[in-house]
Amino acid sequence: MKNNYIKIILFVLAGIFSVNAQQDPQYTQYMYNTQVVNPGYAGSRDALSFGLLYRTQWVGLDGAPKTLTFSADTPVGSLDNMGLGLSIVRDELGPAVESNVVVDYSYTINTSEEAELSFGLKAGIDLLDVDFTKLKIFDAGDIFEYNIDNKLQAQIGAGIYFNTEKYYLGLSVPNFLTTKHFNDTTIEEIQNSGGTISGEVTASERLHYFFIAGYVFDLNENLKFKPATLVKAVSGSPLQVDVSANFLINEKFTLGASYRWSAAVSAMVGFQANDNIFIGFGYDYQTTDLEIVSDGSYELMLLFDVFNKPERVLTPRFF
Secondary structure, three states: OHHHHHHHHHHHHHHHHOOOOOOOOOOOOHHHOHHHOOHHHOOOOOOEEEEEEEEEOOOOOOOOOEEEEEEEEEEEOOOOOEEEEEEEEEEEEOOEEEEEEEEEEEEEEEOOOOOEEEEEEEEEEEEEEEOHHHOOOOOOOEHHHOOEEEEEEEEEEEEEEEEOOOEEEEEEEOOOOOOEOOOHHHHHHHHHOOOEOOOOOOOEOOOEEEEEEEEOEEEEOOEEEEEEEEEEEEOOOOOEEEEEEEEEEOOOEEEEEEEEOOOEEEEEEEEEOOOOEEEEEEEEEEOOOHHHHOOOEEEEEEEEEEOOOHHHHHOOOOO
16 A cells, blocks of 8 residues: 555656656546547537546555546527537546536538538636645655645637548647646745745646547448547657557447557447437456556546537447
């Protein structure tokens, strides 16, 4: 337990204070959670759609990340060429809880009879709380005695999304703002009250660039195959690359696997309960030393569509 506690403190500090940290949550079933990272996806399912995803990461490790995501989107406009969406994400990591509520808007143009190009905007708020009393601090008088309480900041992002019935491509930046979690005034107050600060502690949000792509192959009338990828780039951090392969069997069952470069291998299963409901489950096995002190990561996902167009029901797009 002591080793676990020390490790999670190191991960928390790296995630909150290091300028080299990747700060956005990660998902194994990213191919079904596109709207959270790319607002251009809003309305593209041609239905009023709801998504719920829960992820618990590094199970068995004290203070490990837990993420809850809710999304909703629908096409709007007389030509269904616009989309509106809502995304809510709650991310817990050790003493830190970060929540954001974002509205997504997309505008779509038809580039051909089968292809669409969507431009999306994302705007909302982000709320950060860090309770350092949850950590065992051995040196009194440092920055860890000063909690972050309801740190509110704006979020503005954008994305483009291109899709046909067979494939999709997307590029996005969910948040262009780089608000500091500790500003110069906060640091001055800590110093004036007798606190000590050493090293770089002015943590700020970093720009996250997301590239997504996928293609659906019809192997036969009862079997589809979809390779997909997600690439995330953050300034000062290694490039994160996810590649996955999913099979859709009889328009009902989904089986897949994925690999997160130098991080994890994953298994995924899904079930299309009816024309409206899809249930998915994902499991990560860490390929790093984290697997020694944890029991992997788990995801449970639910997608629910209402007011589907008839053609949407007859030919599920598989993304």
